[in-house]
Amino acid sequence: MGRILDLSGKNAFVTGVSDDGGFAWAIAKSLQAAGANVYLVCHPRVLGIVERFSSRDKYASSRQLPYGASGEFSPKGLIPCDVEFDTLEDIPPAQRDAKGYVNNDVSISGAMEAYDKLSGDGGIDILIHSVAFSSEIQRSHLEVSRKAYLQAISISSYSLVGLVRAALPRMKERGASVIGLSYLASQRVTPGYGGGMATAKAALECDARALAWFAGESGVRVNIVSPGAFASRAAKSIGSIDKMIEATAERSPLRRSIEAEEVADTCIFLSSALARGITGDVIYVDAGVHAMNAV
DSSP states (O other), X not given: OOOSSOOTTOXXXXXXXXXXXXXXXXXXXXXXXXXXXEEEEEOGGGHHHHHHHHHOGGGGGGGBOSTTOOSBOOOSEEEEOOTTOSSGGGSOTTGGGSTTTTTOOXXXXXXXXXXXXXXXXXXXXXXXXXXXXXXXTTSOTTTOOHXXXXXXXXXXXXXXXXXXXXXXXXXXXXXXXXXXXXXXXXTSOOTTOTTTHHHHHHHHHHHHHHHHHHHHTTTOEEEEEEEOOOOOTGGGGSTTHHHXXXXXXXXXXXXXOOOHHHHHHHHHHXXXXXXXXOOSOEEEESTTGGGSOOO
């Protein structure tokens, strides 16, 4: 099978990779298989982990490219970034002494400067926002603390605003595409999806619509892909993830759960010229479960 779409020469800035089993990893591999130059942007704490997945022989099978492409996934660069901070000055002094932060500007602006050096021209054609975090993910919406709630919104949704603002000068007039990942809990009550994350995903979708307007005058499109429940390593922190996956398989029109590659396929489409008229939208990749009644 040949390339599903040709993204040759496009530069992709992919955030949120922390292992070889999540959506961001699948998206990054698919982007390379379609011809894009892929730069992985990882939290400083997991940079070493991602380096191992990207290089060690024992993980070679997880690096196999999709669509029948030859070779293995090999990013053009790994960039540390804590999207909770827009600039170096925003990082608290005490945190600058933490592992991965010392003598390293891991803010969004710092990551963009690192990207400029790695990529040469600094242009960005594709920006993937696959970042979500709550320190109290297992607490219900009624139990979550104010601090954790606001942190979840800052990291999981406002970071899209910060990233687009910083990347926009590098995306202008390139027909660029920004894609964020959401979840149906933004629209439907999902009791097991706690820690303020449901609100953060609702804010993410709202932010994407607003950004579609403000970035649109520069020819930049902003869309959201909303996958169904999926058993990534990160999702295992959600206590009810197995039940959520079972519910998808039972209630969805396709009577099955989803695969990470299906989410990646949709991102490839949205990154291509075939989606040049699509912006400000939410596309569900959840086997159709979003279309069903709650009972």
